Amino acid sequence: MKFSALIKNRTALAGTIITCIFLLAVVFGPMISPWASGGFDFLNVLKPPSWQHPFGTDSLGRDVATRVLEGARISLMISVSGVLGAMILGITAGLFAGYKGGWFDAIVMRIVDLFFAFPAFVLALFLMVALGFGVTNVALAIMLVYLPLFARITRNTTGIVRNDAYVQAARVMGQSTPRILFREILPNISAPILVQASVAVAFGIVIESGLSFIGLGVQPPTPSLGVIMADGQEYFRRAPWVLTLTGLTVTVALLALNLLGDGLRDLADPRLKARDA
Amino acid sequence: MPPHESQLMPQGLKYFLTRFIGALITMLVGTIVVFFVMKAAPGDPALVVLGDFATPETIARFNSDQGLDQPELIQYFNWLSGIVHFDFGQSLSVSKGEDIGDLIAYRLPSTFIIGIYALTIAICLSLILGTLAATKRGTLVDTGATSLAVLGVSMPDFWLGYMLILGLSIGLGWFPSYGFVRPSASVIGALHSGFLPALAIAAPMAAVFTRTLRTSLIENLDRDHVRVALSFGHTGRFIFLHHVFRNSIIPYIVVIGLQIRYLLGGVVIIERIFGINGIGSLMVEAAFARDYYVVQACAVVFLGVVLTVNFAVDLICASLDPRRAR
Amino acid sequence: MNQPLLDVRNLSVAFEMGNGHLTVASEVSFSLEKGKVLGLIGESGSGKTVTSMAILRLLSDNARVTADHVKFRGTDIHKLPEVEFDRLRGSDIAMIFQDPVGSFNPVKTIGWHFLNVGRRHRREANSKQALTNLAQDALAKVDIADPGSALRKYPHQLSGGMLQRCLIALVLFCKPSLIVADEPTTNLDNLVERQIVGLFDKLRHEIDASFIFITHDMTIAEQVSDSMIVMYAGQIVEQGETREILRTPRHPYTRGLVQTARELEGDVDTLTEIAGDIGTGTWSENRCRFAPRCPLHESACDHAIPLYDIPGHGKVRCIKAEREDHAA
Numbered sequence: 022m023k024f025s026a027l028i029k030n031r032t033a034l035a036g037t038i039i040t041c042i043f044l045l046a047v048v049f050g051p052m053i054s055p056w057a058s059g060g061f062d063f064l065n066v067l068k069p070p071s072w073q074h075p076f077g078t079d080s081l082g083r084d085v086a087t088r089v090l091e092g093a094r095i096s097l098m099i100s101v102s103g104v105l106g107a108m109i110l111g112i113t114a115g116l117f118a119g120y121k122g123g124w125f126d127a128i129v130m131r132i133v134d135l136f137f138a139f140p141a142f143v144l145a146l147f148l149m150v151a152l153g154f155g156v157t158n159v160a161l162a163i164m165l166v167y168l169p170l171f172a173r174i175t176r177n178t179t180g181i182v183r184n185d186a187y188v189q190a191a192r193v194m195g196q197s198t199p200r201i202l203f204r205e206i207l208p209n210i211s212a213p214i215l216v217q218a219s220v221a222v223a224f225g226i227v228i229e230s231g232l233s234f235i236g237l238g239v240q241p242p243t244p245s246l247g248v249i250m251a252d253g254q255e256y257f258r259r260a261p262w263v264l265t266l267t268g269l270t271v272t273v274a275l276l277a278l279n280l281l282g283d284g285l286r287d288l289a290d291p292r293l294k295a296r297d298a
Numbered sequence: 299m300p301p302h303e304s305q306l307m308p309q310g311l312k313y314f315l316t317r318f319i320g321a322l323i324t325m326l327v328g329t330i331v332v333f334f335v336m337k338a339a340p341g342d343p344a345l346v347v348l349g350d351f352a353t354p355e356t357i358a359r360f361n362s363d364q365g366l367d368q369p370e371l372i373q374y375f376n377w378l379s380g381i382v383h384f385d386f387g388q389s390l391s392v393s394k395g396e397d398i399g400d401l402i403a404y405r406l407p408s409t410f411i412i413g414i415y416a417l418t419i420a421i422c423l424s425l426i427l428g429t430l431a432a433t434k435r436g437t438l439v440d441t442g443a444t445s446l447a448v449l450g451v452s453m454p455d456f457w458l459g460y461m462l463i464l465g466l467s468i469g470l471g472w473f474p475s476y477g478f479v480r481p482s483a484s485v486i487g488a489l490h491s492g493f494l495p496a497l498a499i500a501a502p503m504a505a506v507f508t509r510t511l512r513t514s515l516i517e518n519l520d521r522d523h524v525r526v527a528l529s530f531g532h533t534g535r536f537i538f539l540h541h542v543f544r545n546s547i548i549p550y551i552v553v554i555g556l557q558i559r560y561l562l563g564g565v566v567i568i569e570r571i572f573g574i575n576g577i578g579s580l581m582v583e584a585a586f587a588r589d590y591y592v593v594q595a596c597a598v599v600f601l602g603v604v605l606t607v608n609f610a611v612d613l614i615c616a617s618l619d620p621r622r623a624r
Numbered sequence: 625m626n627q628p629l630l631d632v633r634n635l636s637v638a639f640e641m642g643n644g645h646l647t648v649a650s651e652v653s654f655s656l657e658k659g660k661v662l663g664l665i666g667e668s669g670s671g672k673t674v675t676s677m678a679i680l681r682l683l684s685d686n687a688r689v690t691a692d693h694v695k696f697r698g699t700d701i702h703k704l705p706e707v708e709f710d711r712l713r714g715s716d717i718a719m720i721f722q723d724p725v726g727s728f729n730p731v732k733t734i735g736w737h738f739l740n741v742g743r744r745h746r747r748e749a750n751s752k753q754a755l756t757n758l759a760q761d762a763l764a765k766v767d768i769a770d771p772g773s774a775l776r777k778y779p780h781q782l783s784g785g786m787l788q789r790c791l792i793a794l795v796l797f798c799k800p801s802l803i804v805a806d807e808p809t810t811n812l813d814n815l816v817e818r819q820i821v822g823l824f825d826k827l828r829h830e831i832d833a834s835f836i837f838i839t840h841d842m843t844i845a846e847q848v849s850d851s852m853i854v855m856y857a858g859q860i861v862e863q864g865e866t867r868e869i870l871r872t873p874r875h876p877y878t879r880g881l882v883q884t885a886r887e888l889e890g891d892v893d894t895l896t897e898i899a900g901d902i903g904t905g906t907w908s909e910n911r912c913r914f915a916p917r918c919p920l921h922e923s924a925c926d927h928a929i930p931l932y933d934i935p936g937h938g939k940v941r942c943i944k945a946e947r948e949d950h951a952a
Contacts, residue, residue, distance in 0.1 A: 268460070523726060525682060541729055620780075
């Protein structure tokens, strides 16, 4: 029992540490890597992992590790910007809907229900067909996929707290509605939203890499994790390490984000921890 | 005062109707959104079919044949009335001229079967792991199961698919890495060829199910009525079945319902990787081929499936928990 | 039969925490005759609930229960293997819990509870209809107006008072010889509380069972119990016949409780308060645990105080009481 209490703290800690390492690697890695990005080296095509090339080389002789770090940067940027957009729009809509109620709330919720009726990936796919391919559109698609999620949780939590004492106090003091929403309510409901955000960024990466993997997302030569894996798919039997190691990187990143999200959730709700007598 | 026992019946019916009508409305609005968003897509159906060098006359003739020269609202209603009769139009490019309804009807069963297969694997795995983790809470078994669960949620499903191919197909040669044998041809063949794709989709779902079941069971093990039942001398098995498990099942089923969305999304890529001729791969092919009609139709089919499943899950939960059907 | 129904000697309960253990009840000894009611009085944290749960072996795995013996009808039931003890639960020894609302499975009807308990403990009824009839009789006995309708309801459709009656009926349904009622009225409002206490009073004369009635309210204890145990900080501080203890409480804590109860019954402007609170944490073995709050505290109290036997009264864990008795 003492053991599992430690573990719970450790998971959040581990998650944070790995995420930080990952972020540092993504930001600074390509700069300190000895290999030029996009540099071809036709003498060293499809070499397995070694000390010089920790992830091996791909079909054009490029160092896969460097490319993965660049790709991670791009995938992360896409996912984060998509999620940020979803948060800004979704939280605003959710705050107003949860606070005001009435017809606005009803319409927002109907729209949210509609979005939730589409499988996330199918929705993203559909949007790519409608919008066209490319980096910005992938981010846009991710934003549209996650917008309803943030709208819904914000609206639900706002609905719960809107009759709390501090809100009523602000109302009585004559504060304008936007002020109440953003200054009073939002800080208090930020916990579940942040937990969702970490999960959303994680899955945003999955959606982006999935779309790029089947060729409907980021287009080569721009490296994103999905593009690299699509590349690796072509010569998978001959050189499985490209796809394997790239995917492993994604898994580790997701693992870190999930652990972080779990840790945040545990901090917010200690009742869910392992209970004693 | 008359007894209240029949109070649940008419309320249940009201619940059913509200939900059903709600689903229909969502479906309707969904078709509107799908249609008009698709209209806004770059590209011209005429050029897709006739090629980039078509003359304006052939394009005009094509458009009037297809009814594309009419106002968009009229086009929408034509399309909608077609859908109600399961007439989705003809494919533009994926399979030129072929009735989309036939295409979908041919491809849907494979997706359906893989989906059910994946769901079954996920449910079985999570029932075992979740129960083990909850009853042996705090021990190594629990930590192991929970760690597996976190891992399961962290792996991109298409990557897992390839890892399974690497290990079990290329490596050990136990399973095929491509193609799906239809059950109408051979049931064993279907089970065999469908195992890897189903497993790839099932893993993340099983992870979520396991965590939900475990949390739910743990909460219910602590409930007062469990202790009361114990004080009445009921056996451990009886209590677990009727007081703990029975009460934990509802959040579990809710999560299963929620994950169906994910399931349908995952099917898309997995079908591509494993070369399965299902709706998912149809939609991807259509996306590449700019076959707007097929993409539209697939989107609507997915929408319909999700709404139906949600509705069914709602009904099941309402019947299991008397407090919900209010 | 001169053997008491229940005879407990030196029962102690400790919980294993991460860094050591916490003793919540120590050296509890009492006996209960057939057909009598034992009142177990104390405030929260006194160890009364834990003691009764320990007797029924309902505590969680990290509880360490030790006793010289816990004899039920002459057999030490704590030496029995779990399987055999299970047979006693419900049929011979049963418990009425404090919170009636949480005690029923919310997704099952009241009738379902009766059926399943009945299948186990009322084997003489061999059909569902027969069990239903017996259940309705049980509900009628606890003054429920429409038993048939109550059986078909779900817990959330009934009030707290109704549920408590159903729970009592369910326990009686099993015809146990020993019933532990753990603060059955605490969660109910006053009016309902009086009704339930009245019900208990009626039942104890009608039914051939012994009760352990746990409460923090002296007035209730006075009404329903024949003998009583007053617990404080995990120890018995006073023990004896109810009427005698209420007439002459000898332990300062008991005196405080009785005085407050009398004042509440009467019409006074101010209530006497027992200063301080029970506190938390482990108790030291080497002093009177009530000393910090006791108006009569002196240096002699800073030793381990045994339970003195005062003839004609009962047992008291207080040096002063012992001295007074000797002086008399």
